[in-house]
Amino acid sequence: MEWFVAPDYWMGRLVFQRGLAVLYLVAFLGAALQFRALTGEHGMLPVPRFVRRVAFRDAPSVFHWRYSDRFYAAWCWTGCAVSAALAAGLDGLVPLWGAMLLWLVPWALYLSVVNVGQTWYAFGWESLLLEVGFLAVFLGNDEVAPPVVVLFLMRWVLFRVEFGAGLIKMRGDACWRKLTCLYYHHETQPMPGPLSWFFHHLPKPFHRVEVAANHFTQLVLPVLLFTPQPIATAAASLMILTQLWLVLSGNFAWLNWTTIVLALSVTELPGTAPETPAAPLWYEVVVLVAAAGLVALSYRPARNLVSRRQVMNRSFDPLHLVNTYGAFGSVSRMRHEVVVEGTADEVPREDAEWREYEFKGKPGDPRHWPRQFAPYHLRLDWLMWFVALSPGYAGTWFSGLVERLLENDRDTLRLLRRSPFPADAPPRYIRARLFRYRYTTWRELRETGACWHRTPVRDFLPPTRLEGAVGRRASRR
Structure with missing residues (x-):
C-alpha cells in the first residue's frame, strides 16, 4: 500500500529515534543513580512497601514479582545499555522485527520503573517518554519508510502537549490572560537555570511579548501540524524555537527535549531518501492494529482537552499509552x-x-x-x-x-x-x-x-x- 509510508520523512524519523534514545539513556541513568535513597529497600518510599498495597493491574511492573536493590540497579543499567545501543544505531543493523523488539525493551523497562516510582515519578514527562517511546516501536528501521499513521499519531501527541498546556493556562491563572505571568515565573519556577536571573530582569513589556508568543505557539501552531507542507514544518520549527527558549530559561527535565524531537519528526529535513522495499504485510497489519487501539484510547484525553474541568499530566491507562499534558496552570507570585x-x-x-x-x-x-x-x-x-x-x-x-x-x-x-x-x-x-x-x-x-x-x-x-x-x-x- 503506497499510502502507508512517507519516504520524505526518513531523516525526521532518524533524528527522532536517535534523540529519543538519548533521552531514554538520561532517564535510566537518573533512575540508577538516585533510586536507593528514593525508592530502594531502605529508601524514603520503598518499592516493596508500595507493591504490597497496590495491585499489579493498577501499576504493572516486574517489581511486583521480585524486588531487591541489586535487581533494580541491574534493571536500570540494562536500560542504559539498550538506550546507548539504540542511540548508536543498533536498530538499523537488525531485521525490521528485531528493531521493533529492540525499541520495545526500553519502553517495558522504564514502564516498570515509573509504575513503582510513586510521587518521585509523578511528572508529565514520565508519561510523555513512555507514550512517545511506545510509538517508536512501530516506526520501523531502514528496511521500510516511516509509516504515515505513526507519524500522524506523533503529531497527535505533540498537539496534546502544546494545546493542553495552552488551554490549562487560559483556563487557569488570570495572569496568563493579562500577559503578566512572566513577571514572576522566571523567579518562582521549580528549578531556575543559570540564565533565569537574566530572563527575570528583562523589561516587563518584553515579558508580555513572551506570554503572547507562548499563547500563539500553544494555541494556534498545534492546529497547523495537520496542514500540508511546508506549513506543518514551519509550525513545528517555531515550536522548536520556543522550546529552546524554555531550555535556556529553566530546568524542566526532558520535557522540552522530548517536545523538540517530536517536532523534528514533523519537519521535512534535507537529505535524499534511500530506496526501500515495500513494507511487509505483517508489519502493516501490526502498525494498523496498534494505531487503531491508540486512537480508541485517545477518547478520554481528547475529552479532557475540551472539558472545563481540564486536568493536566494524567494517565488514563496503567501502560501510559495515551495521556494528557499541561503545565503551570497557576503561577506563584512569591x-x-x-x-x-x-x-x-x-x-x-x-x-x-x-x-x-x-x-x-x-x-x-x-x-x-x-x-x-x-x-x-x-x-x-x-x-x-x-x-x-x-x-x-x-x-x-x-x-x-x-x-x-x-x-x-x-x-x-x-x-x-x-x-x-x-x-x-x-x-x-x-x-x-x-x-x-x-x-x-x-x-x-x-x-x-x-x-x-x-x-x-x-x-x-x-x-x-x-x-x-x-x-x-x-x-x-
Missing part, C-alpha cells in the same frame, strides 16, 4: 524555599551552631548561582519545591529524608551537593525553616555577588532527633 539545617549541639537552642545542607539544584545559599541540569532530573530537588508551596506535599517522604540525614545515610547524602557534617559524625538534630527568596537587583548583585536575597518566614519543622541510638524513627523536641 518564591519560598525550605532550608534544612542540622546541629551537633546537645541542646537545639536557637543560638546553637546550625549548619545548612546544600542541594544540587534548588536554591539554597544566596551566593550559589543556579546550574543547568536538564535533561537530567533531580527528583528530590523538585519535590522540595512542592513542599515549599504547601506542607501537604511532604507526605511521608519528608520525614524519611530527615531520618536519613540524622543517620548520615550515604545514599541520601549523594543526592545533595554538600553535607555540613563528617561521614562519621552525623548531626544530633535536624530542623527546617521556610524562607522567602527573591532575585537580587543588578545593584545588589554587583555589591554582594549574590543572585538571591532571602528572609526567614517561619519554622517548617522543629528540631528533630532519632529516638534511639540506632532508630529509624524521629522525634520532635
